[in-house]
Every structure is written in structure tokens, then in C-alpha cells.
Amino acid sequence: MFGVVVAWLALVTGVGWWMSEQTIATHMARIAESSAYEAKTTARIMDRLFAEMTSVANMVAHQAQVIQLAGRYRSDPASAAHLTREQRAARFTRDPLVRSVGSFMNALSSDLGYARIYMNNLSDDTVTASNWDESGSIVGMVYSGRPYLMDALRTGNGHSFGIARLNGSPSYFVTSRIEDAAGSPLGSATVKFDAPDMALYVRGPHTPPIA
Numbered sequence: 001m002f003g004v005v006v007a008w009l010a011l012v013t014g015v016g017w018w019m020s021e022q023t024i025a026t027h028m029a030r031i032a033e034s035s036a037y038e039a040k041t042t043a044r045i046m047d048r049l050f051a052e053m054t055s056v057a058n059m060v061a062h063q064a065q066v067i068q069l070a071g072r073y074r075s076d077p078a079s080a081a082h083l084t085r086e087q088r089a090a091r092f093t094r095d096p097l098v099r100s101v102g103s104f105m106n107a108l109s110s111d112l113g114y115a116r117i118y119m120n121n122l123s124d125d126t127v128t129a130s131n132w133d134e135s136g137s138i139v140g141m142v143y144s145g146r147p148y149l150m151d152a153l154r155t156g157n158g159h160s161f162g163i164a165r166l167n168g169s170p171s172y173f174v175t176s177r178i179e180d181a182a183g184s185p186l187g188s189a190t191v192k193f194d195a196p197d198m199a200l201y202v203r204g205p206h207t208p209p210i211a
Helices: 002-061 064-072 085-093 096-112 147-155 196-203
Strands: 116-121 126-129 157-163 170-179 185-194
Touching: 002 064, 002 096, 002 116, 002 157, 002 170, 002 185, 064 096, 064 116, 064 126, 064 170, 064 185, 085 096, 085 126, 096 116, 096 126, 147 157, 147 170, 147 185
Parallel strands: none
Antiparallel strands: 116 126, 116 185, 157 170, 170 185
16 A cells, blocks of 8 residues: 555656646747747847938938038038037038038938937038037037948948947947049938937837838
8 A cells, every 4th residue: 555655656746747847848948939039020120220220321321412511511621620529510500501401310310219310521520410409419529530431431331339429328320421423422421329229129119010
């Protein structure tokens, strides 16, 4: 009788262990499947985001007023070297075309949820930007040595991930070259997307069409 009881307990314990293992294995498999799906979906959303950013940068670079403005301020005069950021900004924003292009960039960046859209000349000086009329404007900022700007001028497009100088936010930058009718470079147009906003983008209305 004692042997039967021991055998019964061993059987019950074995069946319970087997069922527990099966449950854990099934749960882990579901987690792995869900993680793989999330990773695949996120990658597709990110690919679409960067394709959109490239398309927008190209569109801005080919906009007629942007080309006109880039031609007007193709490079900084030697006299601008000693000016402060604020003094350069004041010089640029006196021009109605600077304000018009900046407002166009502001409307576009607001519609798309981008942190910033801006334009640089061949001296790496920011001629106009979507925040041209704000206290924290980047107009007049000189971004010398930025790889995405140099790549755009050299190859037509550039992109980079880095820390934004003013707000300290990790950000993605996508840039397109502005050209004159002969194909010569006049400057560049950049789209900036802050990394913290990526989570909102991934969780937002962009997910269902991909999924």
C-alpha cells in the first residue's frame, strides 16, 4: 500500500512538473514570437520614417523659394566672421524671404511632428529655420564640420545621429543638397527628428497600416 501511495505521488509530481514545463515553454515561445513581431514592425516603421524624412528634405531643397534664398545667401561675407549668432540672425531675418521660408518650414515641421527643419549655406551658417521667430532660434548658428551637411554637399544627401546643440536631445538628421539650375550646390536643407519622439511615432497611428 505504501508503495502504491509513493508511486501515485511520484506520478502526480511528474505530471505536474511536465505540465509546468509545457506552460513555461509555451509562454516563452509566445514572448519570443511577440518580440520578433514587435522588432520587425518597429524596423519597418523606422524604415518608413527615414524614407519620409529623406523625401521631405528633398522636397524642401527643391522648393522654389528655398532655392532662391539659398542663391541669395550662398556663403557668408568675410565681414560676418566676427558677428555673434544673434547678430547674424538679425541680419538674416530682416529679409522677408528668410521669414517666408522659415514660416513654410515651421508649418511643414508642425504638420509632420518634426523637431526642426532648417537651411544652411555653404559657410555652414543657418540662414533660416522653422523656429526663426522664437527666442531659441537656431538662425545664425554655424554648424561647421557636421558630417551630414558635408555629405549632402558632396553626394546630394546626408544623415546622422547626434546630440542637438541647443536642447541636448539625441536626434536624427537627414539632409538634402540645394542646387541651382546648373546643378551647382547652394546649401542644404535638413530635417531633424528628436529620438524621444520616436516612441510616440512607433506607438501612434503609423503602426496599424504596417501591422
